[in-house]
Amino acid sequence: MMGLGYIGLPTAALIASRGLKVTGVDIREDVVKTINQGKIHIVEPDLDGLVHHVVKEKHLKAATKPVEADVYLIAVPTPFKDNHVPDLSYVLSATKNLIPTLKKGALVILESTSPVGTTEKVQKLIFEERPELKGHIHIAYCPERVLPGNVLHELKHNDRAIGGINKDATDKAIAFYKHFVVGELHPTNAKTAEMVKLVENASRDNQIAFANELSVICDKAGINVWEMINLANKHPRVNILKPGTGVGGHCIAVDPWFIVSEFPNESGLIKKSRETNNYKTEWVLEKIKNKALAFKIENDREAKIACMGLAFKPDIDDLRESPALYVAKTLKKGGFSTLDVEPNLKEGDTRDLTTVSDAIHQADIIVFLVAHTAFKTLDIDTSKEVLDFCGVRQ
Ligand SMILES: NC(=O)c1ccc[n+]([C@@H]2O[C@H](COP(=O)([O-])OP(=O)(O)OC[C@H]3O[C@@H](n4cnc5c(N)ncnc54)[C@H](O)[C@@H]3O)[C@@H](O)[C@H]2O)c1
Missing domain, CATH: 3.40.50.720 (NAD(P)-binding Rossmann-like Domain)
Structure with a gap:
């Protein structure tokens, strides 16, 4: 091996x-x-x-x-x-x-x-x-x-x-x-087997991109995307995935590029899906920054922002290619005052983390980046601004 x-x-x-x-x-x-x-x-x-x-x-x-x-x-x-x-x-x-x-x-x-x-x-x-x-x-x-x-x-x-x-x-x-x-072991040829693997992940990426695009459209239209997708999925042959902060991990965010790089002229949709999912992360960042600026104008002080979730998907501690981690880091780098919350990271992690309860108590703006189970039933003071990009509070 x-x-x-x-x-x-x-x-x-x-x-x-x-x-x-x-x-x-x-x-x-x-x-x-x-x-x-x-x-x-x-x-x-x-x-x-x-x-x-x-x-x-x-x-x-x-x-x-x-x-x-x-x-x-x-x-x-x-x-x-x-x-x-x-x-x-x-x-x-x-x-x-x-x-x-x-x-x-x-x-x-x-x-x-x-x-x-x-x-x-x-x-x-x-x-x-x-x-x-x-x-x-x-x-x-x-x-x-x-x-x-x-x-x-x-x-x-x-x-x-x-x-x-x-x-x-x-x-x-x-x-x-x-x-x-x-x-079951399915026989095929080498090229097909290679493409099967890449396509499995490109397919997930494409379906998530569709959901992420809908989330941006619905935000502009003043429609709750979660309710809308839930209702659309009542159709017997429709199954739209959930939008989120972007796409991370070491497979779905990487493998589609292997197709795009080899077949640049034929893979328009696959490439667009990658770009759409990456764009969604930047869109989330802009939304948070705008909310923080509005808070500053209204309150004459910097907002404290709680970044809820750093992992690349719910209920795991894996941070590889994580869009949530990227958002948290970029805000910090941009001079915003942030609290990083990741309940799935083990004790002893050297990262500077805040507990869930401290974060929702201290923060002015609470941003849900990953739909961790631990975030589902929090009691949040109604005076706080809440931005839910992963549908965990719906
Ligand atoms: N981790 C997953 O969930 C997953 C799932 C499906 C497919 N894959 C694919 O499987 C492959 C391996 O992924 P992984 O997650 O195990 O990677 P990994 O980084 O965990 O492990 C790879 C190991 O290979 C070693 N290595 C590097 N060059 C070597 C060489 N020349 N000779 C011997 N060892 C060498 C590295 O030191 C490392 O320990 C990748 O192509 C990945 O895309 C991973």
């Missing part, structure tokens, strides 16, 4: 728990050391016990360099560079590192979210350095769609699309996943 992060480590541990011998490879020595002690470096329920068990049983061992194997899985990061161009350097470097250990009959599976054609690039790289392996190894793509926080269950139970470079590779990859997946 190349890469022992949020995807690689649970996958490696699950495979090892089926009695297969797994070497987990990571370029970070601290990660390798931690895992070999039977401990984990990421937060994921039940993973610590499983890793402890499989390391103790000697089914999982971590290393900084790959070893000869029957099956290679690659789950390294695929971020984007400037201008939203995908950065494949991690995938290509992991591939380069495993090439010297490849033997005839090996199966190489890329799991990292990747632009269409990446599996072919991996193949090209392998055969450039080891032409004698042509026709003798199997290369496939199988994307991951697990939900952080429920990874071990979903790894086992989710359906998967599995696409080989050729039919033989697809069959070999399916036979491998059968060792630990009980969900």
